Amino acid sequence: MKTIKNYVVALISALLVLSPVAYADKWSDQFPHIKATGDIPGECSYEAMSKKNYKGKTLKINTHAVPVMGEPTALHAEQFAKLTGAKVDVTHTPAGDLYAKAMVPFQAGQAPYDIVFGFSNFINDWKRYLEPVPKKYVEMKQMQDVTPSHIGIASWDGVMYQFPVDGDRHYLKYRKDVIDNPEYQKKYKADTGRELRVPQTWKEYGEMAAYFNGWDWDGDGEKEYGSAEVMKKDDLMYAAFYSRSAAYSKNPKTPGGFFFDLKTMKPLINNPGFVEALTDWVAATKYVPPGGINFGLGDEIGSFGGGQTLFSFSWDDAFVAAMQPDSPINNKVGAAQLPGAMKVWNRSTNSWDEGFNQAPFFVWGWAVGVAKKSKEKEMAFDYLCFFANEANHQADIGIGRFGVNPFRNDDFKADVWTQIGWDKDIAQSYVDTLAQMEESKNRVFPLRVPGTFEFNAALATAAAKALAGQLSPQAALDEAAKQWEDILNRVGKDNVRAAYSVGVAMEDNKL
Amino acid sequence: MNFKHKYVFLFPGLFVLIGILIFPIIFTIRLSLSGWNSYTPEMNFIGITNYIRLFTDDPRFWESFFRLSFLSVTTVILQYIIGFALALIVWREIKFKRFFRVIFLIPMMTTPVIMTVIWRTFFHESLGPVNDLLGNLGVEPILWLSDPVIAKFTVIIVEVWQWTPFMFLLLLAGLLSLPKEPFLAAAIDGASPFRKFVYVTFPLMAPISIGAIIIRLIEASKIMDTVFVLTSGGPGTATETSSFYIYIKGLREFQMGYAATLSFTYLVIMIISLTIIAKVLTKLMIKE
Numbered sequence: 001m002k003t004i005k006n007y008v009v010a011l012i013s014a015l016l017v018l019s020p021v022a023y024a025d026k027w028s029d030q031f032p033h034i035k036a037t038g039d040i041p042g043e044c045s046y047e048a049m050s051k052k053n054y055k056g057k058t059l060k061i062n063t064h065a066v067p068v069m070g071e072p073t074a075l076h077a078e079q080f081a082k083l084t085g086a087k088v089d090v091t092h093t094p095a096g097d098l099y100a101k102a103m104v105p106f107q108a109g110q111a112p113y114d115i116v117f118g119f120s121n122f123i124n125d126w127k128r129y130l131e132p133v134p135k136k137y138v139e140m141k142q143m144q145d146v147t148p149s150h151i152g153i154a155s156w157d158g159v160m161y162q163f164p165v166d167g168d169r170h171y172l173k174y175r176k177d178v179i180d181n182p183e184y185q186k187k188y189k190a191d192t193g194r195e196l197r198v199p200q201t202w203k204e205y206g207e208m209a210a211y212f213n214g215w216d217w218d219g220d221g222e223k224e225y226g227s228a229e230v231m232k233k234d235d236l237m238y239a240a241f242y243s244r245s246a247a248y249s250k251n252p253k254t255p256g257g258f259f260f261d262l263k264t265m266k267p268l269i270n271n272p273g274f275v276e277a278l279t280d281w282v283a284a285t286k287y288v289p290p291g292g293i294n295f296g297l298g299d300e301i302g303s304f305g306g307g308q309t310l311f312s313f314s315w316d317d318a319f320v321a322a323m324q325p326d327s328p329i330n331n332k333v334g335a336a337q338l339p340g341a342m343k344v345w346n347r348s349t350n351s352w353d354e355g356f357n358q359a360p361f362f363v364w365g366w367a368v369g370v371a372k373k374s375k376e377k378e379m380a381f382d383y384l385c386f387f388a389n390e391a392n393h394q395a396d397i398g399i400g401r402f403g404v405n406p407f408r409n410d411d412f413k414a415d416v417w418t419q420i421g422w423d424k425d426i427a428q429s430y431v432d433t434l435a436q437m438e439e440s441k442n443r444v445f446p447l448r449v450p451g452t453f454e455f456n457a458a459l460a461t462a463a464a465k466a467l468a469g470q471l472s473p474q475a476a477l478d479e480a481a482k483q484w485e486d487i488l489n490r491v492g493k494d495n496v497r498a499a500y501s502v503g504v505a506m507e508d509n510k511l
Numbered sequence: 512m513n514f515k516h517k518y519v520f521l522f523p524g525l526f527v528l529i530g531i532l533i534f535p536i537i538f539t540i541r542l543s544l545s546g547w548n549s550y551t552p553e554m555n556f557i558g559i560t561n562y563i564r565l566f567t568d569d570p571r572f573w574e575s576f577f578r579l580s581f582l583s584v585t586t587v588i589l590q591y592i593i594g595f596a597l598a599l600i601v602w603r604e605i606k607f608k609r610f611f612r613v614i615f616l617i618p619m620m621t622t623p624v625i626m627t628v629i630w631r632t633f634f635h636e637s638l639g640p641v642n643d644l645l646g647n648l649g650v651e652p653i654l655w656l657s658d659p660v661i662a663k664f665t666v667i668i669v670e671v672w673q674w675t676p677f678m679f680l681l682l683l684a685g686l687l688s689l690p691k692e693p694f695l696a697a698a699i700d701g702a703s704p705f706r707k708f709v710y711v712t713f714p715l716m717a718p719i720s721i722g723a724i725i726i727r728l729i730e731a732s733k734i735m736d737t738v739f740v741l742t743s744g745g746p747g748t749a750t751e752t753s754s755f756y757i758y759i760k761g762l763r764e765f766q767m768g769y770a771a772t773l774s775f776t777y778l779v780i781m782i783i784s785l786t787i788i789a790k791v792l793t794k795l796m797i798k799e
Contacts, residue, residue: 100762107552125549125765225637233745234763291636293657293746308637450550454764461571461748468659468747486568491550 167407168365321400594678
C-alpha cells in the first residue's frame with residue numbers, strides 16, 4: 001500500500017515538475033514556429049489565447065508586404081485565428097503606401113482596418129486616430145521587459161499609442177573574415193600604412209571600403225565591393241544619411257536639437273557637420289557595387305547578406321539574414337556601433353570641436369496601433385499582445401526576413417543568439433553593440449513632428465541629387481534647408497517645436 | 512408640340528457624365544484651393560496660395576514636366592517608327608503572318624508592373640544578366656539605372672518595348688483598311704516600293720497616324736508605373752516625371768491640396784499642348 005502511495009506521490013510530483021514542458025510541447029506540436037521554446041507562460045501566451053473566444057468576429061489588419069513584417073503578421077494572424085476562432089483578414093501594402101493607406105480612411109473618419117502597421121515616426125500624425133494601449137497591457141510582464149528607449153519611441157507625452165513589436169537602430173556590419181584576417185591586416189598595412197580594424201570613424205570606413213572595392217577578396221570567383229548602403233531616393237535613404245551625419249553633427253556639448261535648433265527652429269541640416277557627412281557619402285558612390293546608388297533596403301540586405309560587400313550599415317535585418325544557416329557568410333560577420341568622427345560641429349561656437357565623437361541613431365522601426373474607431377479593440381490588442389508574446393518574439397527575432405528586431409532586455413543576452421547557431425563571439429559582439437547603444441548618452445532619435453514625411457522627403461531628394469552628381473553637397477543641403485523652412489512656415493513653427501521638443505528631451509537624456 | 516419630356520431621356524447619361532467626369536474635376540479644383548495635408552486634414556480655403564507656390568517656388572515640378580515631355584515625345588516617335596515598320600512587314604503576304612502578328616502583340620498584353628520588375632532585374636548593374644553578358648564580351652558594366660543620362664534611355668527602352676505593339680496594332684488596322692486602287696495605280700505607273708510608301712501609303716495613313724500618335728502621347732504623358740518600379744525617379748531626380756512627382760506630393764507626403772493643384776495645372780497644360788500638337792501634326796502630315 002505504501003509503495004502504491006509512493007508511486008502516486010512520485011507520479012503527481014513528476015507531473016507537476018514536467019507540466020510546463022508537457023504544456024510547451026502541446027502548443028509547439030501544433031505550432032512548429034515555437035518549437036525551440038514551446039509556449040512560454042504569460043498573459044498573451046498560446047495557452048492564454050486558447051481560452052479566448054472570438055468566434056464570429058473579424059479582425060482586419062493592414063500590414064507591410066511579405067516577407068518583412070508582412071510574414072510574421074500573417075503567421076501570427078493564422079495562429080490567433082486557430083486559437084480564438086476569430087476570422088483575421090490581413091492586407092499587405094508596400095512600405096511607401098502604408099502611411100496613406102491608413103491616413104486616408106483615418107481622415108475620412110472611417111476604420112477599414114482595426115490594426116494598422118506603419119513606422120514609429122508616424123506617431124505624431126497617427127496618434128489622434130489611434131487608441132492608447134490599455135493599462136492592462138502596458139503593465140503586463142512582457143511589456144516590463146521592453147527597453148526604456150523603445151517605450152519612449154512607442155509613446156507620446158507618456159501615453160503609449162504603438163504596441164512594441166520591433167526595435168530598431170542602425171549599426172555597422174562588417175566582414176569579420178576580412179577585417180580580422182592577419183594576412184589582409186598585413187597587406188593593408190603594407191599598402192596603405194594604416195591598421196585594418198573595425199572602422200572607428202567614417203573616414204576609416206571609406207578608406208577600407210575603397211581598398212576592398214572591385215576585386216575578389218573572398219576567393220569565390222566573383223568581384224566584391226566596399227559597402228552596400230540604402231541610397232535609393234524615397235526608399236528610407238534619409239535614415240542612412242542621418243546615420244552618417246550623427247557623428248559629425250550630434251555634439252553632446254550643444255543640446256537642444258539635432259535636426260533643428262529648438263530655440264529658433266532654424267534647420268541645422270546644411271551646417272558643416274551634415275555637409276561633411278554628405279561629402280563622405282558622395283565619395284561612397286565610388287565603392288558601392290555597380291548600381292549601388294539605386295539600392296533600397298532589400299538590395300542592401302541582399303548585397304551584404306549575399307557576401308558582396310565588406311561593410312553595410314542599417315537595420316538589424318541584414319545582420320540577422322547574414323547569420324542564418326543558409327547564408328554564404330554565416331558566422332563570418334561582426335557588429336559594431338556606427339563609426340564616429342574625429343571632429344564634430346559645434347553650432348554655438350560655429351566651429352569644429354576636435355576629438356572623437358560617436359552618436360548612435362535610434363532609427364524608426366516597425367510600429368503598430370489599433371484604430372480609435374475600431375469596433376474590435378479588445379480583440380485587436382489581444383492579437384498584438386499575442387504577436388509579441390515571449391515565445392513568438394524569440395522565434396521571430398531569429399528570422400532575418402521577418403524584420404522583427406530586439407527591443408527587450410532579454411534580447412541583449414548572448415545565449416538567445418548562440419541557441420540559434422551563432423558563434424559565441426559574434427553573438428557577444430552583437431548584444432554588446434546593442435547594449436552600448438542603449439547606454440549611450442549621445443543618441444539621435446528619429447524626427448517625429450507634424451510633416452515628418454515632407455521633411456524627410458525634401459532631405460532625401462536633395463541628398464539623392466548630390467549622390468547623382470546633380471548638385472554639390474553644400475548646394476543640395478542648402479536646397480533642403482530652404483525647403484525645411486518652407487515646410488515649417490506651412491505647418492507652423494510652434495506646432496513643429498512642440499512636437500520636436502519631445503524628441504529633443506529624449507536625445508538630451510531628460511526623458 | 513411640347514418636347515420638354517425629351518430632356519428626361521438625357522438625364523441618365525448626364526447624371527453619369529456629371530458623376531464620373533465633372534464632379535472629380537470640380538472636386539479637384541476645390542481641393543487645390545485648400546491646404547489639406549496630414550496635419551490639417553480639412554477642406555479649408557486658402558485661395559490661390561498653392562498656385563502661387565507652384566508658379567514661383569517649385570522648380571522640381573517644371574523640371575519633371577520638361578523631362579516628361581522629352582521622354583514621351585521620344586518614346587512615341589520611336590514607337591511610331593518601329594510600329595509602322597512592323598505593321599508594314601506583316602501587312603504583306605509573308606509566311607507565318609498570323610504568328611508574327613500575335614508575337615508582336617505580346618509585350619502589350621503583359622502586365623506593365625510585372626514586366627518592369629523583370630526589366631529592372633535584367634538591368635540590375637551588378638546582379639542582372641545584361642551586364643553579365645556584356646562582361647563576357649569584355650564590356651565594362653553599364654550603369655543602366657544609376658547614371659542620370661543612361662537611366663532616361665533605360666526608361667525609354669522599356670516604354671518602347673511595352674507600347675510599340677499598341678502603335679503596331681492601330682497602324683496595321685489602318686493599313687488593312689486602305690483602298691486598293693491607289694496602290695494598283697502606282698503599280699501600273701511602275702512606282703518603286705519606296706516611292707509607293709512615300710507618295711501613297713504614308714499620306715493615306717496620315718489621319719490614322721495622327722490619331723495613333725495623339726492616343727499614345729496622352730498615355731505616355733501619364734507614365735508612372737515604369738518610373739516607379741524601374742528607378743523611383745532616380746538617380747537623384749533624373750527620371751522623375753510629372754505624374755510620379757504628383758504621386759509623391761499626394762500619397763507619400765500627403766499634401767493633398769497641393770497635389771490637386773499640380774494635377775489640375777497638369778491637366779490644363781496637357782489639354783493645351785495636345786491640341787497644339789494635333790493641329791501641328793495635321794498641318795505637317797495631311798496635305799490638301
